[in-house]
Amino acid sequence: MTGINGEPGRVDTVAGIELGGTKTVVVLGCPGAIERRIEYPTTTPDETLGRAIETIRPWRQAGQVSALGIASFGPIRVAREARDFGFMLDTPKPGWAGADVAGVLQRALGCPVGLDTDVNAAALAEYRFGAALDCPTAVYITVGTGVGVGVLVNGSPVHGLLHPEVGHVRLRRAAGDGFAGACPFHGDCIEGLLSGPALSARFGRHPGAVRPDDPAWGAAASDLAELLAMLVLTLSAQRIVVGGGVANRQPHLLPAARALMPALLGGYLRDCTAEALERICVPPALGDDAGPMGALIVGAAA
Structure with missing residues (x-):
């Protein structure tokens, strides 16, 4: 096995930072x-980057x-x-707009x-080791x-003008759902409907206090189903992994959304049967370790 510095038989250790909201x-x-x-806490x-420097x-x-990998929220x-x-x-x-994340860490750690x-x-991480x-x-x-x-396309992250910002697209709303959305930029984009703060605003309480069988989850499941169907149609993804703090702690949400997808797809894609969608749209195998593990992968390639 070869380490990232090219020395046979040696696997270098790296540091990773998952910088979340x-x-x-x-x-x-x-x-x-x-x-x-x-x-x-972020x-x-x-303070946040300083604590990372003190740790590393x-x-x-x-x-x-030997290197540092940063997996950061964005844009x-x-x-x-x-x-x-x-x-x-x-x-x-x-407070984060304009922060020199990579530069501060590189100058401090060399x-x-x-x-x-x-x-x-x-x-x-999920491609290399997980779901x-x-x-x-x-x-x-x-x-x-x-x-x-x-x-990922051909196993490599998609970049371009910036990087994918699919969370800020607008999709069809559930019938009768009048929630205005919580995104400060777009109102009822997907982030404005499904993020933790958006769900708190939608429910009037923390999502963790809302029972899985509460009908209030219906509109959220519809929003997630629209997102999943859009990704199936646009990217033809072999696997869509749905993780994050809300999804991991509300495991009922993904199955509820997945059950709505065949109707949304309308029988157009014969490969996307209900059984196939259970294999395509899945929870993370790495759980909360997906981001940190990904940071190590990014660092090893630096």
Whole structure:
């Protein structure tokens, strides 16, 4: 086996940061194995990135860190050739727009830095080690503080003008649903309907306090079904993994959405039977480790 520095027989350890809208996870390990894990709330850029540096610096000084991988919420500039590579763009997260995420960490730690979105990184982890194993065209959806969608084509994350921002598309609404949405940019885009803050606003209480059999979940399941059907039609994904804090803690939501998909697809795709959709649209095999594991993959490739 060859490490990322090219030395036969050696697998280098790297550090990874999953920078989420609510919490940050810092890990040490290598792709496929997390050796150490520290979690703390995502607050201001200075405090959050400072805590990451304080955690990683001793590992770096001990020779345990050969590179760093960052799996970040966004939107964030991921193109290395861009002048603002690693800078946060116009994010709904207060105080983070314009934060120099990659630059601050690279200057403090002095090691190669890889960067991708948290959802692209999670998609890589599920493709390499989890629910999307051997599915080169795969999608990872996180339903949590926001709604993000990572896309792999031929096993590689999709970049372009920026990176996929599927969470901000608008789709058909459930009949009779008058919720205005909670996205500060678009109102009733998918993030404005399905994110944790959106569900709290929709329900008038924390989603965790709403019973799985409460009819209030019906519109949310319809919104998720519309998103899944759109991704099946546009990307022809072999696997769509639905994770994130809300989805992982509300396991009834994905089956409810999946049950609505055949009617939405209208019999158009003969390969998308109800049985097939159970194989295509699945929960993450890595659970809450998908993002941190993806950060290690991104770091190992830096």
